[in-house]
Amino acid sequence: MSEHWPTADNAFLTVTDLRAGYGAAKVLHGVSFSVEQGTVCAILGPNGAGKTTLLRALCGMIKVRGSLVLDGDEVSGRAPESMARLGVAHVPEGRGTFAPLTVEENLRLGAYPRRDRAAVDTDLRRVYDYFPILRDKQRDAAGGMSGGQQQMLAIGRALMLRPRLLLLDEPSLGLSPLVTQELFGIVATINQEERTTVIVVEQNAHLALGIAQQAHVLETGRIVLSGTAAQIRADEQVTRSYLGIQVKP
Ligand SMILES: Nc1ncnc2c1ncn2[C@@H]1O[C@H](COP(=O)(O)OP(=O)(O)OP(=O)(O)O)[C@@H](O)[C@H]1O
Numbered sequence: 001m002s003e004h005w006p007t008a009d010n011a012f013l014t015v016t017d018l019r020a021g022y023g024a025a026k027v028l029h030g031v032s033f034s035v036e037q038g039t040v041c042a043i044l045g046p047n048g049a050g051k052t053t054l055l056r057a058l059c060g061m062i063k064v065r066g067s068l069v070l071d072g073d074e075v076s077g078r079a080p081e082s083m084a085r086l087g088v089a090h091v092p093e094g095r096g097t098f099a100p101l102t103v104e105e106n107l108r109l110g111a112y113p114r115r116d117r118a119a120v121d122t123d124l125r126r127v128y129d130y131f132p133i134l135r136d137k138q139r140d141a142a143g144g145m146s147g148g149q150q151q152m153l154a155i156g157r158a159l160m161l162r163p164r165l166l167l168l169d170e171p172s173l174g175l176s177p178l179v180t181q182e183l184f185g186i187v188a189t190i191n192q193e194e195r196t197t198v199i200v201v202e203q204n205a206h207l208a209l210g211i212a213q214q215a216h217v218l219e220t221g222r223i224v225l226s227g228t229a230a231q232i233r234a235d236e237q238v239t240r241s242y243l244g245i246q247v248k249p
């Protein structure tokens with residue numbers, strides 16, 4: 001019998017009954033959703049809901065049960081390197097840039113899993129066009145930059161993979177409102193210009209809903225609310241009282 005999971009039209013990623021955790025600690029208890037090609041999907045939810053775990057599961061960092069279909073292919077069980085080659089770029093919580101390396105060295109590392117090495121210089125220019133501050137600081141050590149600049153570097157490094165799916169974990173963490181706004185603006189531009197599908201995990205629901213088309217609210221490892229960004233926003237009563245999420249400024 002061939003396995004068949006229902007796939008939404010145009011879905012780039014279809015997650016079905018995803019279960020994952022850390023050893024005996026089960027965190028995701030059957031998560032299902034799909035993301036359309038070229039859209040931004042926001043994952044919202046309180047602390048400890050499993051948002052980071054979900055992104056780790058999607059990029060192959062932790063073992064999963066259930067199905068992950070990426071662009072028509074079942075990819076659950078693949079290693080992170082293999083997911084990277086398929087174009088899944090993960091910008092983890094805390095950014096994960098290499099402090100002693102220069103900005104440019106960090107960016108070049110992002111292209112490491114790719115096979116088309118020749119295009120790397122072109123992509124470096126493209127990243128510098130999105131983030132001009134990185135061009136200015138290309139020879140500087142990453143560790144000496146501000147939090148906002150390091151987050152830009154982390155996203156820039158992910159872009160060096162030419163991702164088809166960009167996973168962003170709390171990009172606003174520790175950044176000023178102004179820098180956060182700028183960062184989200186650039187993510188929206190990247191999504192529109194490159195048609196990169198984006199899944200963004202955010203505590204700041206208002207910001208995330210500002211660039212997302214679809215959103216899912218995760219609570220204790222389950223999706224408890226799904227809809228368009230407008231629907232989730234309109235459900236303020238529920239999101240605020242039930243989950244303590246602020247969807248409006
Ligand atoms: N490496 C780990 N080993 C064991 N348990 C973990 C590990 N990482 C996370 N957990 C647990 O898994 C649950 C979900 O954590 P996760 O980091 O995915 O939540 P989150 O929604 O990203 O939270 P936050 O908003 O605080 O970032 C929590 O109970 C957490 O303690």
Ligand SMILES: [Mg+2]
Nearest residue numbers: 051052053093
């Ligand atoms: Mg987290």
